[in-house]
Amino acid sequence: MEGESSSHLFFSCNVARQLYQKIARWWELDLVDFYSYDDWILWLSSLRLTKGIKSVLEGVFYVAWWALWKFRNVVIFGSSKPRLELIFDEVVLKSFSWVSSRCNGSIDWCIWLKCPFSLTL
Incomplete structure (x- = not known):
């Protein structure tokens, strides 16, 4: 993992992409490829969801x-x-706990x- 960047970890690596596909399927969303936080923000802002649900x-x-990040650290350390x-x-579990x-x-x-x-929020 030498030379790994946060952009790679969060947006380009296969583990992240597979996870985002699962999230998109769960939320019934069309997912575009995003390669940076800025790309992700553009995608998020383009979604037709209420402000609360988008949040x-x-x-x-x-x-x-x-x-x-936690998975990566366990792999390395x-x-x-x-x-x-x-x-x-x-x-799914942690985000439910947070939202709840x-x-x-x-x-x-x-x-x-x-x-x-x-x-309904």
Whole structure:
């Protein structure tokens, strides 16, 4: 991982791209390739979602970036091999916890799993 940049880690590597595909499928969104934070912001701002739901999706991506960073650190510094297939599950769970606490626990887990874009905030 010598010479790895944050741009590569968060936008170009296969692990990140696979994770974003899963998030897009979960949110029923068309995903374009973005190669930088600026590209991602342009994509996010182009989405036809309410301000509140867009804010929730933004939070999901922040959780995804945290999960990618954590995964990378375990790969480099950990004594056990992390499980790639669990990253998306962690993003769903941690982002639910974040959104739920911001909304005083009024978010339904089943709605979160099936169609988070339909939440009433």
